[in-house]
Amino acid sequence: MTEQAFTRIQLNPPFLLFVGDVKEDAYAKTGFGIAQWRRSACAGQMRLSGCGVDLGLPDLDVASAGAAGVKTAIVGVAARGGVIPEYWLGSLAGLSRVGIDLAAGLHVRLADLPGIAAAAAVGRSALIDCRVPPKGISIATGRKRSGRRLLTVGTDCAVGKKYTALSLELELAKRGVAATFRATGQTGIMIAGSGIPIDAVVSDFVAGAAEALSPDNDPAHWDVIEGQGALHHPSYAGVSLGLLHGSQPDALVLCHDAARTSILGLAGYELPAIGKVIERNLDQARVTNPAVRVVGISVNTSSLPARDRRAWLEGLSHGTGLPCADPLIDGVAPIVDRLLATGRS
């Protein structure tokens, strides 16, 4: 697919996934995510002495990464406290010095790490901070764009909006339907190799960023856009609403965690009923796309006893009239069935 990059972050494959010397898989979730969802874009992994993690990719060093044609090394780990240990910097500088771009989603900018900017100047390589929005984002115009769009929305943060969107992209591809995952957060951007960290965009430009993220496309093409937050989230709802308006979605998939009854980290803020969440999302989505529909609910059921899972999802399905599935266990085929059945193809 050829696309204009414009105002999106863009990482060029093939990728080298840098995991340092982290000891536990939990710290390498980003690396595992990239290896899972974009394996064909990954040339290898770089592990330092004592590393306890294996992404299942060929081990490369600076020389072999260069020889393998690696274009971008991605820091695929969350270091403790968000800080990169100093003894990792030599390897990262070495990659940068031979012309390999570096990408990371750290709290500090790559160029502010000792020796990195100098190495990038020598190698003429790029330093890509996936938490920093690209320049040139415009105010939203509200203009209707060609192509189709699906947005994953949520009952809260951390309910599987990214995972669901990636699963939907994969299921659509299996069925021969052209689809592109559109990333709105740093991890998604590293997986997709492209995107905009929407929550770091100045508030006036959030809807405009969503418009830039999913430009005009072929009439039958689906953009599957990673949602953020929730419309009733006391801290982040503005991000969610700007993303919803700018995405102009034809279809919504609601994401939920069966164990969640109140907003994560904000005791006293109970989640609204699913029906209310759907009503609010549809009401607001209609502002920029009156034809919007909800096509399914994606539920993390890991907290439920295995014997109750099926009945729980069936109950929710009876309550909402929507296909309900756990993407990790059931996949998202029932949701895609509904999407394509109700699509205007």
Place this chain on the structure above:
Amino acid sequence: MTEQAFTRIQLNPPFLLFVGDVKEDAYAKTGFGIAQWRRSACAGQMRLSGCGVDLGLPDLDVASAGAAGVKTAIVGVAARGGVIPEYWLGSLAGLSRVGIDLAAGLHVRLADLPGIAAAAAVGRSALIDCRVPPKGISIATGRKRSGRRLLTVGTDCAVGKKYTALSLELELAKRGVAATFRATGQTGIMIAGSGIPIDAVVSDFVAGAAEALSPDNDPAHWDVIEGQGALHHPSYAGVSLGLLHGSQPDALVLCHDAARTSILGLAGYELPAIGKVIERNLDQARVTNPAVRVVGISVNTSSLPARDRRAWLEGLSHGTGLPCADPLIDGVAPIVDRLLATGRS
């Protein structure tokens, strides 16, 4: 009133209003606004040769401004194209050099104008860009704060949300009710001498900025918060929603322009019915304050024939059950009557 500044822009009075040599009143709207709403904070105006505008304040030069104890000179004009003419810079640098802070809401930063940063270094004076959010804004916590809050919301941009809020503050003060206008845009900030330019805040922090803007206060005190945008605005609704959630308003006043039928500058986006706008605002405001009420509608009726104005407002009042008034013609007394009648005092 003693208050902590924390994460708000703060301009220290007395003010000198700088109007350069602009020829028409329309370019000095900010200056007129400050002179109208904060006359007691204004020591004078500074006009250059050929200026066609008079704010009705004593004319001061650098020496007399210093002698008058001026603390802050405010650039109270919108120069053509948002650019300051070079021949204004000498006067501004002169003020800065004698220790008077400069405040402006330009597209460029004051420090980037030739000679200004050097002058400020000599005078140890501050350069305050009212479009630049203060540092240190946190993610919203959703914690309930003491004191009462009113937010002006709108059917669109440019429907009188700032003017209405200032009118409400004044009417409350007349009745002996403690009230503080809280500014969320650059002009409002220059009028109030304090505030946060909410649309320039990174989207993740908008609700948090609204929380910082109206901190804990006396139980009977009203913060009257300047609204921004509209919940159904395809470009800016995210800003409006974050501001609504973070403000936790006890009362809403809806602002409207009787002539407006579609979103300003976005043909094809019709305004929802007033009843729908009220419903959406109440629904979302209840997320952080279940006790929220709408207490009136403030309408710009300047487009209506004078003989129709009264009947038009009465019709709207019958349709909504709310006091409806044009703040420029009727004042906002009927709205404050409703506010205080339904208040939990």
